[in-house]
Each structure stands twice: as C-alpha cells, then as structure tokens.
Amino acid sequence: MVMKFQAPKGVSEYAPPRSLHFEVVRESLISAAVQAGYLLMELPVFEDTELFARGVGETTDVVTKEMYTFEDRGGRSITLRPEGTAGVMRAVIEHGLDRGQLPVKVWYSGAFFRAERPQAGRYRQFYQVGIEAIGLNDPEIDAEVIATADRSLKKLGLKDYRLEITSLGDSQSRKAHRVDLDKFIAGLDLDEATRTKAQVNPLRLFDDKRESVQKQMENAPLLLNYLSEESTAHFNAVQSLLQSFGIDFLINKRMVRGLDYYTGTTFEFIHEKLGAQSGIGGGGRYDGLMKQLGGADLSGIGYGMGVDRILLACQSEEIELAPLGKLDLFAIALGEEAKLKVAQIVNQLRNAGLTVDMAYGDRALKSAMKMADKSGAKFSLVLGADELQMESIAVKNMDSGESQSVTISSLEEFLRDS
C-alpha cells in the first residue's frame, strides 16, 4: 500500500479556487500599506532563537511553549518566526536604516509559525501582512498606522468588526500599576494555576473567560488610570486624530496583549462573526524594543493583520472576493494544423503581456467552450481550417455572446482595446 501524504497538522493552505480569494485578501492588505508609503521588507522565515526570546519576551507563552525551534547543522539554535516585528527590527538595525532618515516605514507579508493546538482561525502556519513605523514618537504616526489597518479592512468591504484601543503607558506607569495590581490579586480567591499565571503577567487575569475570575476583577486597578501626564496627552491626541479621520473605536481598559514589547498605544481589531479566535489584527507601540535588540534608541509602532482570519471574516460576511486577474482570451483549436497556429498565437499574445489560456488535447468543441466559459475569459476564439485560410478569426465576447471578425495580426490590438 502506498503511503498517503497529507499536510502537516494545523497548517493553513489554499488550493484553487479558494487560493484566489486568499490572494485578493492579501493583496488588499498589502495595497493599504503601500498606499500609505510603506516599503517592502522581505525577511527570512527563520531567525536566531535568541532574537525572539529577547524581542518577544522570555516569559511569554509564545516563547515558552509555542515556538518551532531546532538546531541547524552548525549547532545554532534556529526558530521559525512566530511574529514579524522582531525580525523587522533586526533587519532595520542590520541594514543601518535606524541611522538614516526617519521614520523608517516598512511592510512585510508572509508565513508565521506557532506550535499551538489548531482550531478555527488558529493555525500552526498562518499568514500575516504587517507594517512598522520606526523612529517617530508622535501621535500622528500612531493614528496613521491604525488608520492604515482600518483601511485595509474597509477596502475589502468588511463591516462587522470593531476597533479597540488602549494605552499601556510608559514603563513608569506600568511599574506603579503592577505594584497595585499584584497587591489586589493577592487578596483574591484563585486556584493555583491562575495564581501562577498572574505571577507571570497579572494583566492576563483581565482576559480570563471564567465568570468567577471576571467578577473578582471588576474592581481591579486599571492601567489606564496610572498613565503619566505625557502618556495621557499622547493617547488623547491619538483619539482625536482617529475621530477626525472618522474611524470608530472603543477604549478597552482591560485589553491584554500577549507580547512583552508593547508600550503606549495598543489596538486590536475584533471580528464579531468569527469563533473563539476573533482577533483579525492588532498592534501597538514598542518603544524600547529597538534598543533592546542592539539598535538605536528609537520608538516604533506597527501592526500585524491575520490574512487567514480576515479571509474567514469575509466569508462570514458573505463578501464576494472577485479574482484579481481575468483571462483576456481563451483559445480553441480545431484540427491538427490549427493546433500549431493556436499555440503560436497564444504564445505571441502572452509575450505581448496579455493573459491567455487555451484548450489542450482533442476536446470536443462544446466541451472546450465550457472550459472557456469557466475560465472567466473575456473573449474566446475558435480557429479551424477555415480561419487558417482566411487569416481572420471570429472572436467571441463571452458576456454578450456576440462574435466579431478580427484578423490574426490585429488580434493583440483588439484585445488590448476592449
């Protein structure tokens, strides 16, 4: 018996026709970034393990139990990237961009990896499109980043999502809050596991789904009330900018982010029709990260949008994702002689930059026309013995069903103009 292979557990992969929808979503996310002046940063999918440990945070769940880590042949510890920001920082530093004109604005797109138990919208290999703006600590750039994320969703026609924002303040604000929060939690009635969780990151308890915990956390001290004057002013400025852009948002005083590097403005896009994994994108400021990784002491802000989840969101809203490119022409040959000619014409049109496909083999005309129909081509042409002699072909408009006669030499021009 032959072994049957299947994709590794929990990976997201897309075969036609769904891959076309995936492509539309990804391209839409990318174009929003490009529109806002961000430039491509193409990165490796694996990095030195230490980069993520230091960048994302030694105690985070991502680093402690969700990374794909292995040793390469030179004995180096390598990790498949679980997120994008650390790699971007590394590359910015490595290429000296942090010493050039600021802000550095880059976008990236690709696969990320986390060794988690798969579930709806959560995969071990998943796709993100993200941007990072480095070297400018101005509310203006915060608002730009959030607006760009929002635009990338709106471009697709998404409606049933909400934007939640908060500010995690500067490190002093967080320290003061942490002291009080720890004190508060010490007085709660919690089980052992929850207590350990709170020791690693007490903010986590705000996110706990159990009602017993929620109830106890109702009067917990909120970080937002501990913000310094400066942080508050910054956060207020971001809010007024968003309002002036006409972007709706909610302030979530209990927002929790899983990565340690976040500071100040933090945000999340949540889709209302998805399952438990409803976060379709998120991001925030990470003002100490660059320095932490050995670069200049620059602030930064960025986001990561989940392509897989956004595709699911589009489906849940029944949004029609029109395929990007359509065929300009679908060509059909009748008879041996005509085949050569059609192959030649098709090749020539492709060289000229047109998008063309054809029927192969000896298909009945009816069946070939069905293929033409399904291909979504704008025009079809049938070339047989008659046309070979006449040098002119009937080109059929697949929408109207009407045909018109075009000479072979003017075919390219005809397709280009219609």
Add this chain to the structure above:
RNA sequence: GUGGGCGUAGCUCAGCUGGUAGAGCACUCGGUUGUGGUCCGAGAUGUCGCGGGUUCGAGCCCCGUCGCUCACCCCA
C-alpha cells in the same frame, strides 16, 4: 497540555432498531454537421479512516489506533 464532536464517492452529506452502499454538486461523454452560460440523457468513482472483537452476517455494536474538528489555553 486538557476536554467535547466527527471520520461513508473529488466536495457536502443520507444510510430507520446490524443483512455486503446512495443523493446533490463537481467531473466525462452525448442531445447529428464548428461555439459556452439554462435544460435533458448517459457514464465513471468508494478496500464506508485503519486494526481487532462480537455475530450466520457490521458502514451501523464493542475495544484500540490514527486523523480531522471545535473549545479551554493562547493569539493573527
């Protein structure tokens, strides 16, 4: 790592209290001479996830195993 659900044609699934398998979609061909989208007809396809057990007999019952899936956790 912890729970629940499910594994029958390429896809979505049906199969009553056990008697060796079906539907829709998709696919291929056709409805006479070289033109699709509707309609009609015909056809192909399954070791019923795998292994064992009970039984005269198992897709249906029992055990195991693998896989998928949803949720906890976590997050895109």
